[in-house]
Amino acid sequence: MSIEIRAISKRFGGFVALDDINLQIPTGELVALLGPSGCGKTTLLRIIAGMESADAGQVLFAGEEATHVHARDRNVGFVFQHYALFRHMSVFENVAFGLRVKPRKVRPSAAEIRQRVNDLLKLVQLDWLADRYPSQLSGGQRQRIALARALAVEPRVLLLDEPFGALDTRVRKELRRWLRRLHDEMHISSVFVTHDQEEALEVADRVVVMNRGRIEQIGSPDEVYSNPASPFVYQFLGNVNVFHSRVHGEWADVGRAGGGPEGEATAYVRPHDIEIEHRPVVGSLEATVQEVHPIGPLVRVELAHASELIEVELTRERATVLALAEGQQVWLKPRQVRVFAAPSAAMEEGGSGI
Amino acid sequence: MSTAASRRANTEPRWLRVLLLCVGLGFLFFFLALPLLAVFVEALSAGWSAYIEALDDPETRSAIALTLLVALTVLPFNVTFGVAAAWAIAKFDFRGKSLLITLIDLPFAVSPVVVGLVFLLIFGAQGLFGPSLAAHDIKVVFALPGIIVVTLFITFPFVARELIPLMQAQGKDEEEAAISLGASAWQMFRRVTLPNITWGLLYGVILANARAMGEFGAVSVVSGHIRGETNTLPLHVEILYNEYNAVGAFASASVLALLALVTLVAKSIVEWRMHRETRMLAEALPAEGNPGRGRLVAPVSPASGDF
Amino acid sequence: MSASTSRSRVLPGFGLSLGCTLVYLSLLILLPLSGLAFKASHLSLAEFWAIASGERALASYRVTFGASLLAATANAFFGLIVAWILVRYSFPGKRAIDALVDLPFALPTAVAGITLATLYAGNGWIGRHLESLGVKVAFTPLGIVVALTFIGLPFVVRTLQPVIEDIEPEVEEAAASLGASRLQTFSRVLLPAIFPALVTGFTLALSRSIGEYGSVIFIAGNLPLISEITPLLIISKLEQYDVVGATALAMVMLMISFVMLLVVNGLQWWAASRHRGDGPSDGEVR
Numbered sequence: 001m002s003i004e005i006r007a008i009s010k011r012f013g014g015f016v017a018l019d020d021i022n023l024q025i026p027t028g029e030l031v032a033l034l035g036p037s038g039c040g041k042t043t044l045l046r047i048i049a050g051m052e053s054a055d056a057g058q059v060l061f062a063g064e065e066a067t068h069v070h071a072r073d074r075n076v077g078f079v080f081q082h083y084a085l086f087r088h089m090s091v092f093e094n095v096a097f098g099l100r101v102k103p104r105k106v107r108p109s110a111a112e113i114r115q116r117v118n119d120l121l122k123l124v125q126l127d128w129l130a131d132r133y134p135s136q137l138s139g140g141q142r143q144r145i146a147l148a149r150a151l152a153v154e155p156r157v158l159l160l161d162e163p164f165g166a167l168d169t170r171v172r173k174e175l176r177r178w179l180r181r182l183h184d185e186m187h188i189s190s191v192f193v194t195h196d197q198e199e200a201l202e203v204a205d206r207v208v209v210m211n212r213g214r215i216e217q218i219g220s221p222d223e224v225y226s227n228p229a230s231p232f233v234y235q236f237l238g239n240v241n242v243f244h245s246r247v248h249g250e251w252a253d254v255g256r257a258g259g260g261p262e263g264e265a266t267a268y269v270r271p272h273d274i275e276i277e278h279r280p281v282v283g284s285l286e287a288t289v290q291e292v293h294p295i296g297p298l299v300r301v302e303l304a305h306a307s308e309l310i311e312v313e314l315t316r317e318r319a320t321v322l323a324l325a326e327g328q329q330v331w332l333k334p335r336q337v338r339v340f341a342a343p344s345a346a347m348e349e350g351g352s353g354i
Numbered sequence: 355m356s357t358a359a360s361r362r363a364n365t366e367p368r369w370l371r372v373l374l375l376c377v378g379l380g381f382l383f384f385f386l387a388l389p390l391l392a393v394f395v396e397a398l399s400a401g402w403s404a405y406i407e408a409l410d411d412p413e414t415r416s417a418i419a420l421t422l423l424v425a426l427t428v429l430p431f432n433v434t435f436g437v438a439a440a441w442a443i444a445k446f447d448f449r450g451k452s453l454l455i456t457l458i459d460l461p462f463a464v465s466p467v468v469v470g471l472v473f474l475l476i477f478g479a480q481g482l483f484g485p486s487l488a489a490h491d492i493k494v495v496f497a498l499p500g501i502i503v504v505t506l507f508i509t510f511p512f513v514a515r516e517l518i519p520l521m522q523a524q525g526k527d528e529e530e531a532a533i534s535l536g537a538s539a540w541q542m543f544r545r546v547t548l549p550n551i552t553w554g555l556l557y558g559v560i561l562a563n564a565r566a567m568g569e570f571g572a573v574s575v576v577s578g579h580i581r582g583e584t585n586t587l588p589l590h591v592e593i594l595y596n597e598y599n600a601v602g603a604f605a606s607a608s609v610l611a612l613l614a615l616v617t618l619v620a621k622s623i624v625e626w627r628m629h630r631e632t633r634m635l636a637e638a639l640p641a642e643g644n645p646g647r648g649r650l651v652a653p654v655s656p657a658s659g660d661f
Numbered sequence: 662m663s664a665s666t667s668r669s670r671v672l673p674g675f676g677l678s679l680g681c682t683l684v685y686l687s688l689l690i691l692l693p694l695s696g697l698a699f700k701a702s703h704l705s706l707a708e709f710w711a712i713a714s715g716e717r718a719l720a721s722y723r724v725t726f727g728a729s730l731l732a733a734t735a736n737a738f739f740g741l742i743v744a745w746i747l748v749r750y751s752f753p754g755k756r757a758i759d760a761l762v763d764l765p766f767a768l769p770t771a772v773a774g775i776t777l778a779t780l781y782a783g784n785g786w787i788g789r790h791l792e793s794l795g796v797k798v799a800f801t802p803l804g805i806v807v808a809l810t811f812i813g814l815p816f817v818v819r820t821l822q823p824v825i826e827d828i829e830p831e832v833e834e835a836a837a838s839l840g841a842s843r844l845q846t847f848s849r850v851l852l853p854a855i856f857p858a859l860v861t862g863f864t865l866a867l868s869r870s871i872g873e874y875g876s877v878i879f880i881a882g883n884l885p886l887i888s889e890i891t892p893l894l895i896i897s898k899l900e901q902y903d904v905v906g907a908t909a910l911a912m913v914m915l916m917i918s919f920v921m922l923l924v925v926n927g928l929q930w931w932a933a934s935r936h937r938g939d940g941p942s943d944g945e946v947r
Binding site: 365366367370371374375377378379381382384385386387388389390392393396431434435437438439441442445446448454456457458459460461462463464465466467468471472473474475476480482503506507510526529530533539542543561564565567568569570571574575587588589591592595600603604607610611613614615617618619621622 | 670671672673674675677678679681682683685686689690691693694696697699700739742743745746747749750752756758760761762763764765766767768769770771772773775776777779780786787810811814843868869871872873874875879892893895896899904907908911914915918919921922925926
């Protein structure tokens, strides 16, 4: 089922949590709401679920107005960040809950409930834990039970709030691949909230990048990473070097040749988009090698230009060819630059974004 | 606890530990154990038969019955309003919440004698409602209703005070999950909230009950001390004691002391259960090296890190 | 961050539960207490002052506050030791003793009163020995202190216990590794950490003691001007049908209660805010 968000705004006292949000989520898509904490992503998710009501705007499910439908009647599966499993119920009873509280007329029989719950537990590969209590499960198991519980009522939409936020790295990686596979099997429209860019880029069909209550960019993972629409998205997704036109005139000009804005400008270049040369070339920037760190498959080079630090990532092969030594004079040339009009003071205090 | 005790750097020198143990335990012995023991020794000082006889006295029996009646009457009010207050305070934000919490504590701060007087002034013969009550031949003061009302006042905070921190710590995630799964308000309360607060509720009820059965000052003012009618067991103890009937007074007192012991045991059991539940929740987590361990024990709010 | 500021709340029952609470609170607690104030307002200020500062009244305040302060101080001292040994040391019967600390909460005050009076009377188990040393406890102001110490004991212990439990052993180890003696560690590291709780426990015990009636009257002797506490003076005025006098004194007690309640709240807020980590966390965006 498709979800449509129209002009949603929400304030908490003087704090603007959401400011005129518009978003369309087509049927069957897995969408990530990505942003730093306080950006409004969880509030948006809770508004979709009906747990929070917006100050203005509409929520439509499959084209139908759902803004004032109570959370209990939205038929939305919600997975909480801290699982919110019913602590005094067994795993089986947790999953069965949504079925047991249905009105008598539409409630499945006891046998049907048992069948459905067992199927769901098999789906999340935890049927052997049916009689355990939530406190006896690991975090990853709890998360999967929470998902099974949400799926039991056959929701039209699945909403997940930081689903892997409280798990350690290894379990998190495993679970997100599993969630992707599960989504491909069930094909139910899903929205999940995350502050982890890697998670969003790996799992989602589409990524909605949010900041300060607004949507910065909507696009496929590749789009938002390779073609960020704003300085914020550039800095939030991956490392980036920031160059100010008044400091690094030539570099900003390189970008400007590609049709950048007039006046004060800032150029954004990813560390792996910078080439290091031993000799000056057109549009290159002189810098001094400060440190060379081999990190796994990459070699990270820190260079100084004037008082600023520039980070460059090279492949090991390229680093071997260059044979860089500390204190060496080199020239940098960008492969891909994005130039934005000079940012506000607030952006600048974020530093170089590295 | 034991880890702290076993660490060398963290322990006092041996002589000091012995001294502290002696002073602390000695203090507890003289101020708690000895009085408790004295109640039973005094009660049995004239032998078992005198003890049984004292308890078998019709006035004593009616005092016990009245005390039980008052405690049972007060119980449902305390449970209902304790749960209601805790639900509103723990699960919602509203203006004046901290003032409300303070007001709930108010009965703890007011002297029982003042409480009794307050209701005497309202329902007594010269009180605000006194004449109209007398006109309808309704007796509140120096009768059962008065005793019940002051007991309600005195025991008002117990249940709410136990439940508020408990329900705040549990957060509202589980209730929201129940609602999002389609549960009605009653289903949510009955199947999710109530089982989660059972032990805390029981704890509050035990404390309120001990206070209800033992209240002296406030009840003393409004009861009128009518023997066999409005004498609760603590008042009965006073009367017998003032009549120099030591065995009778201590026999009745021993019933109340037994009640106190039962309360302490029940309280310990409930505490142990509550402690185990929180510990189970906390222990299950480090299995995956969970960084957000503290949070899961007491979820701050559903959107703790985010809006 | 919360559903509550929104127009419609997801969780049900807010209006019902808050409404019930407010109605019940108003009918049972607030209206009756304002009834007292209303009754007291019939008195002119001069009349009120004459009763509230009468000789017997002043003496009763002195006895009540003096005994309460002494008892709360004794409780702060012994309570700290009891809380410390219950948290830090292990000894046989610890759980039972820990449970016993709540006895003054559970034991009806009248029972405590007659028992303490019997124990400390001249022929009692304790009084006998004290009297041979020339110390009279029962039926003197000292008896009031004993009764109030009994009543206030759990407040200090129960307030301190969780705070002592929360002290991380690492803190003390750090102090020791930096060369602090055990006494220095206690006075500079531990005491500052538990001090707010100690003051809170002291104030709670004090607040309870000031209003206490049942346990005191049996052991006090109740001699006007010497060992008569204010709640008892209220009762004796009532027994002499001096409702006005009783009301005025009750009003004084009620105002003291309010002040104590405010102090306790302030202290608890203070203790809580000292324990809360207010520092910004790393990587905090806001």
